[in-house]
Amino acid sequence: MKTFKPVLIITILLSLLAFSFPSTCGFAATPPKKNVIFMIMDGTNSDIVTLSRWYKGSGLNLDKILTGGVRTYSIESAITDSAAAGTAMATGEKTRADYIGMNADGKPALTVLEAAKLSGYSTGIVSTSPVQHATPAAFTAHVLNRNEFGDIGEQQVYQNLDVILGGGSAWLKPKSKNAVKNDDGMLKTKQISREDGENLVNKLKSDALYSFTATRDGLSKSRGADKLWGAFAEEDLAYDFDRKALSPDEPSLAEMTRTAIELLSANEKGFFLMVEGSKVDWAAHKNDPVGMVSEVLSFDKAVGEALEFAKLDGNTMVVAVTDHGNSGLTLGNRDTDKTYKNQPIETFIEPLKKAQYTVKGATSRLKDDRSNLKDVLESYGLSDLNRKEYCVMKEAKDVEDLENEMVKLLAKRANVGFSTHGHTGEDVFLYGYGPDKPAGLIENTDLPRVFARYLEFSLDSFSDWYVDGKKFFKEKGYEVLIDKRNPKNPELVVKRGSEELRFPENKNFYVRNGEAVELKGVNVHSGGTFYVHWEE
Structure with missing residues (x-):
């Protein structure tokens, strides 16, 4: 009797198995969930990323996922504003300054977030600015002027996004009061009003569309909510360095990001989330290096939350970028023209580490009679002032002038320079993680098309939406x-x-x-x- 060889036996068995079982069980395999987390660090040039890394004393989460660069210019200028940059990254079209979700001809262009929602994905935005400000607005609204906060806020409410977290509650209510200081440093109240008189907070609550919260504690208790709107400040949230002492009831960007991911990930198809670290830009406009470091590190913690989720999930693309540069901050200034070869890291970092608050946080503690001026200056790291330096601070005509003098002196002590209080036009870093992440030097308009391809829809199919x-x-x-x-x-x-x-x-x-x-x-x-x- 002949003996079958082992290979022949295995072949026969496999053939029998093939005939014994159907190739499918009567249903198609469920496609894997796909998620995109797009993170934007507003108004950030490369030197402040470097300075923040030195300040932290170790690498950033961003360092691990650097993949290339992004060109930022608008259709009409080599230096963009946040509205045109945000719209380019949301719609794939270059446009004009101040345009929100509008192409250069002034027609609404559907955004990648809106297209994702229409394609069955959950959607959300997170911001440390008012959510009606340029970058989050560019993904969720369509107006010709970025300052139309009332119209932007109303469109956002009626977009029916799943998660909105940030500031800007003032533009959801008919009237809102916000304390500011006048030219004499005395407190006054300015009125912010919705021009149409509508109360959108009441709408959100009465229609049961959203769980609505205004506190950090409320955010932590929101797990399991179907839809969530968190409005944690009348306008912008506090700088991260100031938050614990001055605004402890506000969540951090990392906390908001974590909550948004948890809620959005309940969708069986996946989600699109836009996260903005808004206030690097705000600090850069002030030329405040402490505020800039504060918000870069805050943003980097939020990136850490996104990466932790993406690594466990396996089907999440994380992309981080800045929309444009701001301030032209440099490590080194005119004082280091001839001494830059002998400047250890401590030369730049130690003066900044003496600050307990950002310049905005420090001056918010100033008494009306300025009797605590010395304490305020020391809280910004400005101790041991000579007579001339102190007199400049004391004679500042208003709080804004005082802040300008404070940041100039700290920048000088830290050997950092600024070329402008406005935006700059350099290419910016591109960071990416996960499947199909972008790489190389790309246009900002390429980004939404990368996201759309990964989520398996085409922006071009929505070109005639409006x-x-x-x-x-x-x-x-x-x-x-x-x-x-x-x-x-x-x-x-x-x-x-x-x-x-x-x-x-x-x-x-x-x-x-x-x-x-x-x-x-x-x-x-x-x-x-x-x-x-x-x-x-």
Whole structure:
């Protein structure tokens, strides 16, 4: 009797198994969840990243994922603003300064966040600025001027995002008071009001759309919420170095990022999250090196949260970038022209480490009579002032002037230089982790297309999402007008026979003969034109 060879036996067994079991069990395999976490460090040049690393005394989370660079210019300038930069990174189109979610012709361009939402992904934004400010607004709204905070806030409410965390509660309420100091350093109150008088906080609560919180404790208790809106300050959140002592009820950027990821990851398809560390830019405009270091390190902690999740998940792309440079900060200034060869790290770092607060945090403690001026200066690391230096501080005409003198003196002591109080036009670092991450030197407009490809949709398929409502409905035989009887809440009105459709500005619905019908996007009234999305 012949003996079968082992290889032949295995072959026969495999063949039998192939005929014994069906190739599928009656359903298609579930595709893996895919997530994108896009993190933007506003207004950050390369030297402040270096300085922050030295300040920390060890490597950054960002260092581990450096993959290339990004070009930042706008369609009209070598130096962009945050609105044009944010819009480029949200829509894939270069545009003009101050435009939010609008292409260069002033037409709304659907953002990658909106497209992700329409494709079934959960979506969210996190910011340390008011969420109505340029960068978060560029992903969630469409206006021709970045300062239209009321319109931006209303569009964000009606976008029905899953998570919104940051500042800006003032633009959700009809009236809001915020204490500031006048030219004499005395406290006064400025009024922030929604021009249309609407109370969007009440809407969020009454419609049960969101769990709404205004505190750090509320954020920590929000696990399991379906949708979450956290508005932790009237305007911007505190600088991270100041937060524990001066604003302990506000969450950190890392805490907000962690919570957003936890909530968004419940979606079986995946999510798109935009996180902005907003206030590197704010400190850079002030030329405050302490504030800049504070916010770079705060942002880096948030990056750590994203990377921790991505490493465990395996299907999450994390991309971090800055939208543009700011201030031209340099390690070294005119005082080091001839001595730079002999400047140890301590020369730059030790003067900064003497500061307990950012310049904004330090001056917020100044008494009206300035009797604690010396203590305020010391809290910013400015001790042992000579007579001339102290007199300059004492004679500052207002708080803003005092802050300018304080940052100039600390910068001199720390041997750092600034070339401007405005933005700069250099290429910026690109950081990436996870599947299909971008690499090399790319345009800022490439980023949303990278995200869209990974999430398996095309931005081009949404290129005609918005139409000029007046032109569109006229071609269909409707009578069309813009009802401006309430100038703060105009409506596009179209009539044909017994049918009347009313499209209110900034809302995600229209009203047909008195009955509201939900839309997949918000109505945009900008530059005299009403843009709508319409499906037969």
